[in-house]
Amino acid sequence: MTTRRKVLQTIGLSALALQATPVLAATTEAPALPLPADPEYWKKIRSQFMLADDEVFFNPGTVGAMPRVVVEKMTAHLNHLAVHPAQWAYKDDNKDEYIAGYNNLQSIRGKVAALINATPGEIAMTDNVTHGMSYVAHGLTLNAGDEVLTSDQEHPGGRGGWLVREKRDGVVFKTVAIPKPAHSPAEVLDLIVKAFTPRTKVLMISHMITGSGAILPVRQICEEASKRGIFTVLDGAQTIGQIKLDVRDIGCDVYLGCFHKWIGAPCGTGFMYVRKERWNDIWTTVASAQWNNHDDDGFRFINRGTGSFSILKGLDAALDLHNEIGPDRVYSRIKFLGQRLRDGLRSMKNSKIFSPTDESMCAGITVYNLEGWTGTRLQDAYWERAKMRPRAQGDVFGVRHCTHIFNSEAEIDQALAILRSL
Ligand SMILES: Cc1ncc(COP(=O)(O)O)c(C=O)c1O
Incomplete structure (x- = not known):
């Protein structure tokens, strides 16, 4: 049996079925989920995944396991793109679903917004947290001597953009040490508040620390920062799909996340939330036709050249499954x-x-x-x-x-x- 046929059989689709796929329509529906009271509930949820029976996966903090329906929706789209690119009539970028980068992605932004208590206009779809953080670090106007405060346990993808600003513009990137293990929310809050100075312009910190799993008291931290006029940026790479999120309640200016860890979406799917009143503070970094579109600021950051729509189909399915099970x-x-x-x-x-x-x-x-x-x-x-x-x-x-x-x-x-x- 060819590898390709093997793969298709594994995901429950025949090559013929894929050939016959109607234009970009869903080929498969997720199997019905068990009822919550079912004693076998979690065993049945496990069967939604393609994980090998004789292996045990304990590392979604790096990259998650994609449920079967995610892989099926993504590969159906990929297959369609390979077979029928001629069917694309280039009539309406916002309706065309062949490539990402030009479509304003209203529908998927709506799903992300609902999950984190934001509005679709406050959401830009990104490839990952590193991109989102770089857009913010390079998009904010900061001068030499301005301080960006962070913790000593941030991921390089959270730090990199600010380190470039430090070297290039003389912005001061200052770290505060957080104990590992942390002992209480009050301890962390106190350490961060004590590190604020009159020069602190930005606070960038993880909601959940990658190397310890510590959930930081971000609502209280953002409240103290906002009182001092400090712009707050949260790295949520480890949170969405794991703990529930409410960005309004947290009160941050920016929240960055990815779906390829805890939501089980394909790699290269992320989001950037910016509070409505704060979008004007961030210049576009990767610029195309929408670079100055302040009627839809999220679209400014989505319109960044050709990308994969197939992974967004997978993401859409992953969000639906997550919502169906319930955050x-x-x-x-x-x-x-x-x-x-x-x-x-x-x-x-x-x-x-x-x-x-x-x-x-x-x-x-x-x-x-x-x-x-x-x-x-x-x-x-x-x-x-x-x-x-x-x-x-x-x-x-x-x-x-x-x-x-x-x-x-x-x-x-x-x-x-x-x-x-x-
Ligand atoms: C806290 C944190 N920030 C940023 C990243 C980088 O995420 P991405 O690869 O989506 O850019 C990670 C990845 O593990 C992370 O744990």
Whole structure:
């Protein structure tokens, strides 16, 4: 059997069915979901994913697992583009769904806005968090000596754009150290507020820290920053699809996120929320026809040249599935499994946990090590013993172990048994 046929069979489509696909219409519907009261509920949810039965995936903090319906919708579109590019009549960029980069993406922006309590006009679709952060870092007017405050635990994709501004324009990129593990929201708030100076113009910080899973008290932090006229930028790479989001309640100026981690969308899908009143503060960086469109500022940032519409079809399906299961139920399950792991770790004498000691600051990311171990050795031990894949976090911090809705209690318990045996 050819590899192509094998792939098509795996995703439940025959090559013939794909050839016969009507113009860009959905070829497959997601199978009906189990009822919440179903005792087999999470087992049935797991069957929505294509994950191999003999492997255990604990790393959606890097890139998520795509549900079957996501892959099917994306590949159906990709196939159509390969077979029928001649059918594209170039009549209306906002209706044409062949390439991304020219369509204002109203429908998908509406879904993203509803998920985070924003309006569609406040949303630009991006490729990832790094792009969004660079658009903001390069788009704001900042002068030499202006300070951008951040934490000592930000991802390079969050920091890079500001470091360019530091070197190029003399902007001061200042970091405040946050304990790892963090102990309480009040501790973090206090450290950040104490680091503000009259020169602080921007605060850029993660909502959930990538290397510990700490959920920071962003509403209180943004409130204190706003009182001082500081522009607030939150890096939400690890939050959407894991914890519930309400950007209005948080009160930030900018919130950046991606869908290829916890929502299970294809790689290269992200968003940039900018509070309506703040869009005018950000110049366009990657510019095309809409570069000066202040009637639809989100579109200014979406109109950035040819991109893949196929991945947006996958994203659309991922958002629908996430909404159908329900963000509350997703969060509860992720947190339940994460806490089961942390409770087990806390009962082990030789474990060191770098995620917060306060459970209210934790969800599905747990970072830990065992005395005398390194992250790579621990990662390898998991793989050799049970084909389990958390991700190494270096010599000191051990592994980052994420739990998601496709994981089970049995997988967590087996992971703990492996740790006890080491
Ligand atoms: C907190 C944080 N910020 C930014 C990024 C970079 O995200 P992306 O690859 O979507 O640009 C990551 C990726 O792991 C992250 O965890």
